[in-house]
Amino acid sequence: MTQKNKIIHSLTSLRMLAALGVFVSHLGILSQSSISQFNVAAKYFFNGYIGVTFFYILSGFIINYSFSKHMEEGKFSNKDFIVYRLARLFPVHIISLICVLFIFGYTKNFEAINKESLIYNALLVQSFIPISDYYFSFNPVSWSISCEMFFYLSFCLLVKFKSRYLTSTLLVIVIVNLFFLLNPPVNISSHWLFYINPFFRIGDFIIGVLISRVFLAKKVNIKPAICSAMEIGSLFFLAFTVYVATNYVSYMNIKYDLLYIPCMAMIVIAFAFDGGVISKFLSNRYLILLGEASFSFYMFHWIIISKLMEIMQPNKNDVRDVIFYIVCCLGISIFFSIISFKLIEMPANKIIRNAWAKMNLKLSTRRSL
Template sequence: MRIVAALLVAAFHIDALAPFADSSIARTYHSLFGQGGWAGVTFFFVLSGFVLTWAARPADTAAGFWRRRLFKLYPNHVLVLAAGVLLVIYLGIFPGTGIAVANLFLVHVWDWRFESWWGVNPVSWSLCCEVFFYACFPLLIGLVNRVRPSRLWIWVVAVTAAIAAVPSLAHAVLPDEAGSAALPIGITELWFINGFPPVRTLDFLLGIFLARMVKEGQLPRLPLVPALAVAVGGYVLSTQVPYEYGLAACTALPFGLLVAAATQADLRGSFSPFRNKPMVWLGQISYAFYLWHYLVLMWLADLFAERQPLSTAGNLGFIALALTVVVLLSWATFRWVETPMMRRFAVPRRRRPATATSSPDLVAQTASAPLAARGEGQRLGN
């Protein structure tokens, strides 16, 4: 499912970096994907809370959890950031050493100024939120585990309401700022609603509660196709409401229910379009895909700058070329950076199970195994 969200984010950025010359096609494309970036990231945040809760075991320690997260997140990030530094220097838009260093340590989104949280690789702002989630997770899961199973639904409703209330809170506490041609709301308001880590922790927390509901058998059976329809409906609604309410308020719960429904389908062994081998493989490379795609789009947009905006056929070719380059880079990064680093460092050697060193395809195996039977391999691979 991650690759679908990553493609939504990529489609959103294509709208900005590779516009169609035909105005009617450009409007149609924007109506379809103009909210894709916000929706895709919201999905990632909810999914993170769900998957980490699903994979958590009573014997887990905070140190072990943080170690796995560190070696999952940082190797890819450092590699792509290094490429990003070279690219922005080449393009003449290097934001400065201070911002680059903040981007390296994934703290740049704590600064609300656009040039800071945009950073070197713009999509890495979401990793700053993920780092905050991971830091809080041992505490959050301990508190959530104290909630009686019969009351979990109350907390799901409460967290969903809080997510929906964030735009109103932003209006109340932030100074008025004029929008721009690109955004109908001010940059500080966008940052607070969409990028401020404590606020986005609500999405993560929603995923935690939904995972517990599925684990405890407190969530009624959700057929996958209706859940998918609800998720699509939430996305469509996000394109119709005021901009600030379309960032997360309309999609967080529908996306969470979709993840829960897909999990139930996996547990039952019933059909899921996300569980076939091509989709599993694309899901495996999706983290690298997410990190690489904006830099590749910037590079190709610069190469084709003199021909922008492209014709419809030219733009479709541009998109196909960009996606091909991103997929190849993502596969190489997953194969030669992400997988070896997780296999070597995610679990201390004295505790690493024998299969972690004997199996050449550990991550692929854990990604395609049934959710209920992943055990230690799941904790290593997520």
């Protein structure tokens, strides 16, 4: 039986912090308020979308880290890998899509729905279409798992690449990205090209894979004090990058992703050693649970923010109203994410994996007869 690498708990917990970043970036009420303090907060919270960059780099790292033993022993199966990834993404994706259809009244006027957009969204291919009505359709945040699905399919090929070829692939992506940064096309949305585009965003994923390969190959033992310094330093690097980007960088195309890759990669590297004081704090079982539930949090938070705005109709210029609304959004999102993780994600994942294992067993039995 293939032995797995140990779970890095600090990276699990950090997933929820990244999801919280995306959450606060969707709190449009802050920028719409006449209260100056809320406007200042909104200016910085807007950068929360960079949580997606962290997710993609971390995804590449964890996928390679988790399956490295299988690859070393020649037991990596493309079919098994894709089924396991589908089991991870699709149950929550489909449930969240159904929730959107019912909660926002699409089912009452089904004829008015863009059926093509619905099909693309359900199949997780919407991120390939450079039109916001498609890639932000229904549950807008699902565009990012459309990219994730592309990364997983690509990993089946990338896993065969030696690190130097993988690095060359990354360099090509970066060069093409830089070319378009200097020469933005007029007939394609810059938002799609630099933020949504799976062919550019896979660069984040590849960086994670490369970091994981180096991390596993070197197996360096670092003293706790140095680990702590790396963790604190990486978070300061992130804070510095956000501050500079918010106040001094006006070119949005570079802020969509490229500007934040170094600090996000540094955070993944620093916390991968899982040996510093912050890592110990993040290894708290409640924070780990929140990290495990972060995918459900990510998939449902926009629905909750939007529906509560409709139900509560908070006064945007009243401090107590705004704070109460945000607390309700956060509390319900966290509560629902844990329920979803326990009652949807875990059971569905287990059912799909078991069904796949039984099907494989039947096929192998038939072949042996």
